[in-house]
Amino acid sequence: MICFLGIIKQKVDSKLKGELREIRNESAIRAEFIPLSETEFIVKCKIIENNVIIFEIQTLANSREQAVKIVQNWEENTGEIYPKVIELLNRERQNEVEEQIDFLEKEGE
Secondary structure (H helix, E strand, O other): OHHHHHHHHHHHHHHHHHHHHHHHHHEEEEEEEEEOOOOOEEEEEEEEEOOEEEEEEEEEEOOHHHHHHHHHHHHHHHHHHHHHHHHHHHHHHHHHHHHHHHHHHHHHO
């Protein structure tokens, strides 16, 4: 009976480990900072899905404290930050498209 339970536990453990690995590979939020000097740090923030970086932003922090704050904010607020950045990037493009449509409509008159 003990041997049978050990086999079941081993099967459950390997199945759970595989599923956890799969979940980790599906989507991940990453942030890190790299010191350039005592007062400058490069901060990299990423979203990774299925082992592909779908979003990455990099900035310069002027102190270790600022770098840590950026990393923490990214990790805690990615769901709020990422859509805003994408919206801003798309809005710029959308404004340009709207201006072109307005121009073409005026030319057609």
